[in-house]
Amino acid sequence: MVYDVAIIGGGITGSAIARELMRYRLRVILIEKECEIGAGTSKANSGIIHAGHHSRSGTLKGRLEWAGNQMWDELHADLDFGFRRGGELTVAMKPDQVADLHELKANGEAKGVTGLELWDKERTLKEEPNLSSDVVASLYAPTSGIINPYEACYSLIDNAVRNGLELSLENAVIGIEWQDDVIMLNTRKGRIATRYCVNAAGLFSDEIAAMAGAGNFTIRPRKGEEYLLDKRLMGIVRHTIFPLATAESKGILVIPTFDGTIMVGPTAQFVDSKYDRTTSAAGFNEVFDSVRTLVPGISPRDCIAQFAGLRAVLESEDFLIGPSSVRGFINVAGIQSPGLTAAPAIAKLIVEILADEGLQLEHKENFMAQNPKRVRFAALSRREQMRLVAANPSYGRIVCRCELVTEGEIVDAIRAGARTLDGVKFRTRAGMGRCQGGFCSARVMELLSRELNVPFTAITKRGGKSWIVTDREERG
Amino acid sequence: MRKLTSPQLKSSYDVIIVGGGPAGLAAAIGAKEAGAESILIVDREQKAGGILWQCIHPGFGLHHFKEELTGPEYAQRFLKQVEEEGVAVISDAYVLDIDKERQVTLMSSVYGMHSIKAGAVVLAMGARERTRGAIHTPGTRPSGVLTAGLAQKLVNMLGYMPGRRIVILGSGDIGLIMARRMTLEGAEVLGVFEIMPYANGLNRNIVQCLHDFDIPLHLSHTVAQIHGQERINAVTVAPVDDKLNPIADKGWEIPCDTLLLAIGLIPENELSRQLNLRLDPVTNGPIVNSAMETSMDGVFACGNVVHIHDLVDFVTQEALSAGRNAGEYALGQRRPGDNIRLVPGNGVSYCVPHTISTHQTHTVYMRVRKPHERCSITFGEVYEKKLRYAFPAEMITVTLKPEFLETFHGDALVVDVHDRE
Amino acid sequence: MNATLTHYLCIGCPLGCRLEVEDDGNDIVQVRGHQCKRGENFAKEEHKDPRRMVTTTVAIRGGELPRLPVKTAAPIPKNRMQDLADELHKVVVTAPINLGDVILANPLDIGTDVVAARDIAAV
Structure with a gap:
């Protein structure tokens, strides 16, 4: 069998492309090397839908950022993931930075970004009373949003699968060949034949392109460390707070996440390895030193978790999207910030490019744009909770106390494809709160074991060798 | 049952x-x-x-x-x-x-x-239990880093081993207890690392869980880095300076497959x-x-x-x-309210309850901030309790009787710890 | 015979007294540092014949849980702890089990029984 399109990479870009392609009568397969979708760069970032005015007009990034920004409301309405347009403030902490705010505003308006407002000190502090009183002025951008990026990936893929996408997880492409006009992908799980191939392999897109002889570019990983703070600080800022880039600071943000925690970060540091997701004492100090100049009430003692992600950066610092010298092979590379924001626009662009390259697009009239609503117990009213528990007792059993996640939601997540502790965690938030899974890990393992009919010893944190427990070795 | x-x-x-x-x-x-x-x-x-x-x-x-x-x-x-x-x-x-x-x-x-x-x-x-996030240990985020209490549940109730080569961070009681448990279950416990210059668990646990099994306790040491992509495969441990920051060039790497955290509740x-x-x-x-x-x-x-x-x-x-x-x-019985606030003073981190009344006998639970030998706990000028030693890890209980409290006429009683000569 | 001075940390209670045992090489001469009779006795025993209670688990079949906590009915010589734990790794019992049930009678001739430390119902 020959697929119409094979997508390599199940991050936010690949997921958005897959869902967009499923609107048409096409046979599409998505190949992801990890055992869960969105497990790389897409999981470990700031979770911001950028307002649209930060990237320069004239760049591909600049164009797709604003176009993508405007598509998220419809996706959110259809697909049900954590998303809210909370607005952002870029703050000037010194008088000589006010000119930069004006420039930023002009840049945004040139691109058509709506609603930008310059606020003086008084207005800024009225809206954000916990900001440092050193603040001079700010630029308000109401189009900025916050999102749970991993949930967006799951929702897009779940929807694509509902509409016929084939998913090949824990599978990596190890070689690419041609037979006539068919691309043969050699994968760990066998050969996949396809007429078109979209390389959305993120950090590894340069290696995939090299396998195909379809591009001569290099991806450098740039690490960003992020720190999550206790919910106790909920409300300390209402908007995402951006500093202006200065010589000393690369721009550490204060982000009120969709779920009520505050996240601070990211750092930005080139690293040698595409696997180097280590956090560091230096990164920790950089983040908290910087953030405390913006919001003095934030303390390192409130940190509940930390992680690092790797941005896939090209020399040009721009996106690289388009057909390659090899027929049918399309590159989508260098999708660093604002790649999450731009993803829906990238997906539309890829469909156009595939059409230009000769792919026949025929609308599928039975395309289901919407996902069934997920149950999120903690977000329901008491009355709704009561009705739900009466109808299905497993929603009456709390598994994760910190985030109030029920057994029913965890079972739903497993049935939707979660295979690992992290898969459950990112789909349901079980284990994401202040106890970081101390209480619920064992219960979640019991549920994974029961639903998937596997022993405890086969359950992993996130696939591969990330086992949790071993059997007791009876001696004697 | x-x-x-x-x-x-x-x-x-x-x-x-x-x-x-x-x-x-x-x-x-x-x-x-x-x-x-x-x-x-x-x-x-x-x-x-x-x-x-x-x-x-x-x-x-x-x-x-x-x-x-x-x-x-x-x-x-x-x-x-x-x-x-x-x-x-x-x-x-x-x-x-x-x-x-x-x-x-x-x-x-x-x-x-x-x-x-x-x-x-x-x-x-x-x-x-406090987790890794609370102490923001640098490094990767592999599996095999878990709290001692979760490990205890896995081993004692569910019958699984969290790993075979174990490093324990923190000398809280659960950590000490788990050092012995893992050893008795056939795992190798490579050491217990405590950032403070004194142990955080009870003495009996130091003796029975570490000394008995020749498990080394490294005071003023911490885990400076966690290694391993999928499963933890090593930690870097290092002594700490007086600000409790690891001294990097004195650190060493310990290959292990598990890091248990016993860093407090x-x-x-x-x-x-x-x-x-x-x-x-x-x-x-x-x-x-x-x-x-x-x-x-x-x-x-x-x-x-x-x-x-x-x-x-x-x-x-x-x-x-x-x-x-x-x-x-x-049942509708109301007792008169308290009239004295207990204020943790010199060297005392907290007292529970936070208020007491003159006319009753009270048990006050408290902790000191650092270890003392030969010390007194004083409640203002009204009561003194002499102790041979006091440790932050061991809660101190003091019984206060009305006969002492009746001599006090203020509303805030300061609780201090003093060293005695 | 050489006289020795050995230090022990008392484990009789949370106070953790620092005990000192003076031995003339033949017998204990004096115990110092204790605050109670139990402490003094502990120092003597720890010096002559250290003993420990062993608590561990054994496998249980057909119960509400897969492990049954067990303990020695009395303290055993310290240097036999690992032997006993290893011996108990071989044991599998069947639910129901009641608290106090003898799981192994005088295993390894250790001088005491190993008993169940809780009930586990059959399922």
Whole structure:
């Protein structure tokens, strides 16, 4: 069998492309090397839908950022993931930075970004009373949003699968060949034949392109460390707070996440390895030193978790999207910030490019744009909770106390494809709160074991060798 | 043991107790003693008894039962007594909310959602363990980094091993206990690393869990880096400077497949925060008066939810008293309010209860900030208790009698620790 | 015979007294540092014949849990702890089990029984 399109990479870009392609009568397969979708760069970032005015007009990034920004409301309405347009403030902490705010505003308006407002000190502090009183002025951008990026990936893929996408997880492409006009992908799980191939392999897109002889570019990983703070600080800022880039600071943000925690970060540091997701004492100090100049009430003692992600950066610092010298092979590379924001626009662009390259697009009239609503117990009213528990007792059993996640939601997540502790965690938030899974890990393992009919010893944190427990070795 | 059946839920109880661990169980006995007739314990685990079921080591009950028991024996005895007293215990249930009129909303898969009126409420939710995030250990985020308590549950109750080559960070009691458990189960414990210059667990555990098995304890050392992509494969450990930062060039790498964290407990106060109770920033638990009553009328608290205890017997003692007071409150008996605030002074990190009254005998629980040998605890000028030594890891109890308190005429009594020559 | 001075940390209670045992090479001459009779006795025993309670788990079949906590009915010589733990790794019992049930009678001739430390119902 020959697929119409094979997508390599199940991050936010690949997921958005897959869902967009499923609107048409096409046979599409998505190949992801990890055992869960969105497990790389897409999981470990700031979770911001950028307002649209930060990237320069004239760049591909600049164009797709604003176009993508405007598509998220419809996706959110259809697909049900954590998303809210909370607005952002870029703050000037010194008088000589006010000119930069004006420039930023002009840049945004040139691109058509709506609603930008310059606020003086008084207005800024009225809206954000916990900001440092050193603040001079700010630029308000109401189009900025916050999102749970991993949930967006799951929702897009779940929807694509509902509409016929084939998913090949824990599978990596190890070689690419041609037979006539068919691309043969050699994968760990066998050969996949396809007429078109979209390389959305993120950090590894340069290696995939090299396998195909379809591009001569290099991806450098740039690490960003992020720190999550206790919910106790909920409300300390209402908007995402951006500093202006200065010589000393690369721009550490204060982000009120969709779920009520505050996240601070990211750092930005080139690293040698595409696997180097280590956090560091230096990164920790950089983040908290910087953030405390913006919001003095934030303390390192409130940190509940930390992680690092790797941005896939090209020399040009721009996106690289388009057909390659090899027929049918399309590159989508260098999708660093604002790649999450731009993803829906990238997906539309890829469909156009595939059409230009000769792919026949025929609308599928039975395309289901919407996902069934997920149950999120903690977000329901008491009355709704009561009705739900009466109808299905497993929603009456709390598994994760910190985030109030029920057994029913965890079972739903497993049935939707979660295979690992992290898969459950990112789909349901079980284990994401202040106890970081101390209480619920064992219960979640019991549920994974029961639903998937596997022993405890086969359950992993996130696939591969990330086992949790071993059997007791009876001696004697 | 008889399987606990699911009792019929009533629409109101004299006392509702949130949490069925050692604190909740003892509070129920206390409430019964005070004359409360209908008592409900709401526990979120499959079976009430709390963390005791996984604490299979001995050391429980010396004060309360006058014999040394293991955790499960202690739990089973208490549960039996509670059942015989006619206390209703529902497990696998969760309290979602308590309002100002003490209308308690609870939920379980068996009962669904219910709103029940309580004459008095006792909070006994216990504590949770601090995690890696709280100490932001640098490095990768592999599997195999887990709290000692979770490891204890996996080994003692579920029958699995978290790994075979173990490094333990933190010398809290659970960490020490797990060092012995893992060794007896055939794992290799490579060392216990404690960032402070003194151990955080009880002396008996240092002796019986480390010395007995030749497990090294490295004081003033910490884990500086975690290694491994999928599963942890090594840690870098290093001595720390006087600001507790690791000294990188003195560090060394230890290959291992597991890092257990025993870096302390934090009172479990989700519900307390929701109720807007006044909390003590040092204990992270509710501020309580001498009746163990919180800032909310008729809502009492006891055990690890108030402050972290190192001995379950003290939890029991405190909870019996909280339960008695809750029982009295539910029966309409009001005692006069407290007139003296206890103020932690020199070298004292906290005192519980936070207030006391002149005309009663009080047990005050407190901790010192650093180790002392030959010291005194003073309560203003009215009372002095001499101690041969005091350690932050060992809670100190002081009994204050009216004969001393009656000589005090202020409203704030400062508690200090002094070294004696 | 050489006189020795050995230090022990008392484990009788949380106070953790620092104990000192003076031995003339033949017998204990004096115990110092204790605050109670139990402490003094502990120092003597720890010096002559150190003993420990062993608590561990054994496999249980057909019960509500896969492991049964067990303990020695009395303290055993310290240097036999690992032997006993290893011996107990071979044991599998069947639910129901009641607290106090003898799981192994005088295993390895250790001088005491190993008993169940809780009930486990059959399922």
